[in-house]
Amino acid sequence: GQNIDQPTEMTATEGAIVQINCTYQTSGFNGLFWYQQHAGEAPTFLSYNVLDGLEEKGRFSSFLSRSKGYSYLLLKELQMKDSASYLCAVSSYGQNFVFGPGTRLSVLP
Amino acid sequence: DGGITQSPKYLFRKEGQNVTLSCEQNLNHDAMYWYRQDPGQGLRLIYYSQIVNDFQKGDIAEGYSVSREKKESFPLTVTSAQKNPTAFYLCASSRPTGAGYDEQYFGPGTRLTVT
Numbered sequence: 001g002q003n004i005d006q007p008t009e010m011t012a013t014e015g016a017i018v019q020i021n022c023t024y025q026t027s028g029f030n031g032l033f034w035y036q037q038h039a040g041e042a043p044t045f046l047s048y049n050v051l052d053g054l055e056e057k058g059r060f061s062s063f064l065s066r067s068k069g070y071s072y073l074l075l076k077e078l079q080m081k082d083s084a085s086y087l088c089a090v091s092s093y094g095q096n097f098v099f100g101p102g103t104r105l106s107v108l109p
Numbered sequence: 110d111g112g113i114t115q116s117p118k119y120l121f122r123k124e125g126q127n128v129t130l131s132c133e134q135n136l137n138h139d140a141m142y143w144y145r146q147d148p149g150q151g152l153r154l155i156y157y158s159q160i161v162n163d164f165q166k167g168d169i170a171e172g173y174s175v176s177r178e179k180k181e182s183f184p185l186t187v188t189s190a191q192k193n194p195t196a197f198y199l200c201a202s203s204r205p206t207g208a209g210y211d212e213q214y215f216g217p218g219t220r221l222t223v224t
Binding site: 033040041042043044045048087089096097098099100101102104 | 142144149150151152154157167168197199203212213214215216217218220
């Protein structure tokens with residue numbers, strides 16, 4: 001089966017940098033996705049990693065190490081609107097797309 | 110504009126009644142999914158379908174049923190057998206790639222309250 005772990009909550013200050021970690025265990029790894037979900041809304045896609053390394057997209061970057069079963073989402077120049085839950089999800093061959101429990105990020109002024 | 114629609118946004122039902130949540134997509138995606146989300150929790154997979162006229166149970170299928178008669182549509186019925194049906198229900202779709210499935214696109218969700 002698959003197992004995904006993320007911290008439950010994090011707090012950071014406006015303008016700062018925050019790193020949200022995700023660890024996973026799976027066989028037949030086929031990609032890792034990060035989604036942002038504001039309260040009461042649907043998740044929206046942020047990033048996708050299938051090879052080791054860093055993918056940068058504006059203020060957001062995502063890193064993957066397949067050998068360690070580890071990823072992180074890096075958010076720079078935090079804004080109040082970044083307060084949301086961040087979901088890590090893993091795609092594996094022959095298995096369902098599995099979401100982690102999500103990390104609730106609070107950005108304080 | 111391509112996307113996924115779910116209706117209604119809010120739904121109220123009395124205990125003991127079946128209720129069907131609709132999900133329609135015009136993205137031409139083969140795969141469709143239903144998730145349940147409880148307050149402060151992650152997404153849990155109820156059912157998924159990779160092709161028309163075929164679907165599989167997810168992790169929490171008990172008390173739910175689905176159909177996939179058309180590529181565009183994947184309705185979910187919450188039956189009276191579901192013990193705790195009050196939740197936020199999300200429908201998603203994705204397309205197959207050469208090695209699996211692409212990112213999932215989500216509908217706006219339906220918040221079901223059963224009293």
